[in-house]
Amino acid sequence: MARFTLPRDLYHGPNALEALKTLPGKRAMICVGGGSMKRFGFLDRAEAYLKEAGMEVELFEGIEPDPSVETVMKGAAAMEKFQPDWIVAIGGGSPIDAAKAMWIKYEYPDITFEDMCKVFGIPPLRRKAHFCAISSTSGTATEVTAFSIITDYEKGIKYPIADFEITPDVAIVDPELAHTMPKKLVAHTGMDAMTHAIEAYVSTANCDFTDPLALHAIEMIQADLVGSYNGDMAKRDAMHNAQCLAGMAFSNALLGIVHSMAHKTGAAFADYGAHIIHGAANAMYLPKVIAFNAKDPTAKARYGVIADKMHLGGENDDEKVALLIQYLRSMNDDLNIPHCIGHYGADSYPTEQGFVPENVFLERLPEIAKNAIADACTGSNPRQPSQEEMEKLLKCCYYDTEVDF
């Protein structure tokens, strides 16, 4: 038996934010990041709409990018004090993901972070609060997904929490919130969305319900991402929907090892001054993983379908896979994203000498490969990598060398 779960309600299009006026409840806690939502007036509007709905409102502000376990615990303590019956998370993937994990801890104060990370092991929520998510970036689609990514900074590892219990009750996909994104954020979150759609389509958990969502998202992202990056606001609006469709697909079809590798490399070199930003990591690793997965005949045929949808040409599946890889690499070029970790600068832009030194990478490689294999996203990848293969694959992602194994 398989399950397909989405939020009960999804409000989209211009002024969708006003749907907050219709939420029934007494106390809403708004969870938000470091300032962009406040600066652009969205936070004030959200607060006013919730008050119009008759709710008492409290803010939990300052959730950092790639939120930590500590932030989750702090937010849960604030909820315990305020006793909200609505949790309203507004912003990018980071504040929304943090709020999802706070929600679990609020409902079950004794639960440990380790317990939360047991895949599909969250006890029933909604005994204390319902959850509304409002996305301001066009990538993670966390407003519709069963996932939350929390970073354990002591270990330098990102942990996915995965359970349909944390799929929000209400998602608000208002394109206006995405208009203020800087170019770099458009690029990274957009390639994150492309990776979600492609990984969902070739995942071993794909199904008739997820395939159309994934394929339509891929077509839209191909049509709209680069234009959105270059300032076309109609395409920016389309990308906000496209990433959400990709999220509906991957929340139910799951992901693959591009994400496993991104989760386990993202914070692994933080002591050298930077993170490998999630979407950029995906953009660099996706072409390598396609070459690796295409050794599996079913996955190869599915990449062929994707290439056809994208009108890339090719006489047979081998040619189609090669053209798909070439196309995705050209998107990275258009979006100023490097092709490999070796050329990934601390500012995320391509550079001759990336911020991760070669010797440090090689020294940490066995551990990172082991962690990537153990990541929750590996199980649904079409080809299961051995330790040796994962190390080789990560090396290809460091040096931008061809995957021929």
Ligand SMILES: NC(=O)c1ccc[n+]([C@@H]2O[C@H](COP(=O)([O-])OP(=O)(O)OC[C@H]3O[C@@H](n4cnc5c(N)ncnc54)[C@H](O)[C@@H]3O)[C@@H](O)[C@H]2O)c1
């Ligand atoms: N839950 C999921 O299903 C899922 C999927 C993919 C990634 N993730 C996780 O989500 C996180 C990344 O989220 P993200 O890419 O949305 O970025 P983010 O939430 O980390 O935000 C990045 C920066 O952009 C700013 N920002 C956000 N929206 C803005 C806007 N509209 N205008 C101007 N600035 C804005 C933020 O203030 C922040 O400084 C990572 O931790 C990643 O691992 C989660």
Ligand SMILES: [Zn+2]
């Ligand atoms: Zn992602």
